[in-house]
Amino acid sequence: MLSFQEAKARLETSGQSHVLRFWAELSAEESNTLLEEVSQLQPEELLEHCRAAAEAASRHSSADGRLDARMKPVPPEFIGSVRKSDKETLQMWGDEGLLQISQDRVAVLLLAGGQGTRLGVPYPKGMYNVGLPSEKTLYQIQAERIQKVQELANVKHGSRCTIPWYIMTSEFTLGPTEKFFKDNEYFGLCPSNVVMFEQRMIPAVGFDGKIILEKKNKIAMAPDGNGGLYRALVDNKILEDMERRGVEYLHVYCVDNILVKMADPVFIGFCVNKGADCGAKVVDKAYPAEPVGVVCRVDGLYQVIEYSEIQPETAELRSPGGELLFSAGNICNHFFTRGFLKDVAEKFESQLKQHVAIKKVPFVDGEGNLVKPTKPNGIKLEKFVFDVFQFSKKFVAFEVLREEEFSPLKNADGAPLDTPTTARRSLLAQHYRWALAAGGNFLDEQDKPIPPKHRCMIQNEDPPAICEISPLVSYFGEGLEKLLKQKNLKSPFLLDENEAKNLVKTT
Numbered sequence: 001m002l003s004f005q006e007a008k009a010r011l012e013t014s015g016q017s018h019v020l021r022f023w024a025e026l027s028a029e030e031s032n033t034l035l036e037e038v039s040q041l042q043p044e045e046l047l048e049h050c051r052a053a054a055e056a057a058s059r060h061s062s063a064d065g066r067l068d069a070r071m072k073p074v075p076p077e078f079i080g081s082v083r084k085s086d087k088e089t090l091q092m093w094g095d096e097g098l099l100q101i102s103q104d105r106v107a108v109l110l111l112a113g114g115q116g117t118r119l120g121v122p123y124p125k126g127m128y129n130v131g132l133p134s135e136k137t138l139y140q141i142q143a144e145r146i147q148k149v150q151e152l153a154n155v156k157h158g159s160r161c162t163i164p165w166y167i168m169t170s171e172f173t174l175g176p177t178e179k180f181f182k183d184n185e186y187f188g189l190c191p192s193n194v195v196m197f198e199q200r201m202i203p204a205v206g207f208d209g210k211i212i213l214e215k216k217n218k219i220a221m222a223p224d225g226n227g228g229l230y231r232a233l234v235d236n237k238i239l240e241d242m243e244r245r246g247v248e249y250l251h252v253y254c255v256d257n258i259l260v261k262m263a264d265p266v267f268i269g270f271c272v273n274k275g276a277d278c279g280a281k282v283v284d285k286a287y288p289a290e291p292v293g294v295v296c297r298v299d300g301l302y303q304v305i306e307y308s309e310i311q312p313e314t315a316e317l318r319s320p321g322g323e324l325l326f327s328a329g330n331i332c333n334h335f336f337t338r339g340f341l342k343d344v345a346e347k348f349e350s351q352l353k354q355h356v357a358i359k360k361v362p363f364v365d366g367e368g369n370l371v372k373p374t375k376p377n378g379i380k381l382e383k384f385v386f387d388v389f390q391f392s393k394k395f396v397a398f399e400v401l402r403e404e405e406f407s408p409l410k411n412a413d414g415a416p417l418d419t420p421t422t423a424r425r426s427l428l429a430q431h432y433r434w435a436l437a438a439g440g441n442f443l444d445e446q447d448k449p450i451p452p453k454h455r456c457m458i459q460n461e462d463p464p465a466i467c468e469i470s471p472l473v474s475y476f477g478e479g480l481e482k483l484l485k486q487k488n489l490k491s492p493f494l495l496d497e498n499e500a501k502n503l504v505k506t507t
């Protein structure tokens with residue numbers, strides 16, 4: 001830790017002496033906390049960070065149109081697609097993925113450093129329970145999907161494989177996430193295969209380029225965006241850990257998508273089969289203003305233009321056939337080879353773009369009183385995970401079905417979209433479809449048949465029968481026919497491992 005004199009010198013060089021302005025009023029403990037924080041800030045980086053933030057503030061307009069003119073859609077023939085591929089091809093990709101998994105060459109990495117501000121909960125989003133009959137949280141669902149896909153690979157190849165689960169947290173989420181996993185015995189996974197690490201925090205800066213103090217002895221800090229991944233991989237020696245385990249392929253995903261297919265064998269197999277070093281799953285955008293980034297090309301390089309950075313007119317452009325021109329919606333499911341990540345870490349990380357978020361950042365005024373601003377006063381700079389696509393030698397996009405793979409939890413109930421209710425409905429609708437396809441018949445509480453509805457509205461209503469299938473029983477709808485065919489299933493129906501055993505007995 002720096003001494004007071006060293007901290008003072010460091011801050012002076014970066015034009016940030018005001019950080020110590022309450023020094024005389026601090027207790028010994030409080031001053032230590034502040035010195036601790038200042039010690040984490042590297043002088044050149046701090047100078048550059050504050051300069052970049054001030055410059056960004058002076059020219060900030062989130063959708064300034066400079067990129068829009070250069071955006072080109074990804075030609076459809078360059079996008080692999082679940083919808084447009086035949087069964088055999090999908091099977092081939094799935095087999096390739098399971099083979100790689102069985103050989104311990106695949107890991108998953110969860111981006112879970114965000115604060116869930118829009119959802120409005122004070123704990124990590126992964127701990128959220130959307131109100132399924134099982135009351136499972138997002139973390140538990142994800143853990144169980146890992147177990148199931150390991151099992152599918154093992155059964156097919158006689159292996160005993162592991163899919164390590166790397167979890168990137170932040171100062172806000174590490175403690176509670178660790179505790180939650182311990183309290184729940186890692187949801188049946190081996191703790192040594194769940195590797196949590198922390199992304200960096202960086203200071204929030206005012207429009208004048210000065211670091212904001214949120215307490216007399218505390219700098220207002222925020223995580224460095226999900227693109228902070230690449231520094232965090234280096235800081236925490238994660239690439240070395242992957243190498244030690246023999247992991248070659250990584251599936252990176254965001255915590256909030258209840259339908260996420262962990263280490264999806266079809267996606268992994270597709271990317272491996274195409275010799276890709278980098279890939280992204282996309283869904284057809286639902287409407288022009290949908291808050292998803294779009295995968296496109298800018299000056300010949302693949303890129304995602306985030307929803308906050310595209311102009312509405314560009315998002316509304318349509319092709320002659322009437323479809324949205326920029327329709328490849330990013331669902332934050334990415335594929336990377338370890339080799340590509342090593343290149344990014346060694347050569348490209350410092351070139352990643354800094355995105356600007358103008359926010360209301362609580363601060364202490366000249367007298368040391370906490371002020372909650374009513375209008376934006378601060379700049380947070382963030383890196384985005386997808387900004388490495390441009391460095392890829394072989395990038396692929398893979399279009400998946402929204403109803404099977406994408407229903408994010410972003411907002412609190414009451415908002416029209418992407419809420420706990422819509423997430424729950426998407427999962428229940430999917431499981432209802434799987435059960436019907438497997439030949440199950442639903443009955444209501446009075447044992448009266450519930451007429452099947454083959455096209456149920458995904459987000460606007462509950463499916464006609466409530467059916468939840470544990471990921472430990474089925475990963476993507478497979479293996480259900482032998483359990484459910486011609487069976488009467490009373491709604492609400494919860495198919496967990498015990499129920500599956502009972503159903504096998506009655507067959």
Ligand SMILES: CC(=O)N[C@H]1[C@@H](OP(=O)(O)O)O[C@H](CO)[C@@H](O)[C@@H]1O
Nearest residue numbers: 226291292293330331332384385408
């Ligand atoms: C920086 C980043 O990864 N942004 C992603 C991410 O958005 P958030 O609003 O940050 O959760 O998830 C979206 C999908 O849910 C995706 O469309 C978008 O591009």
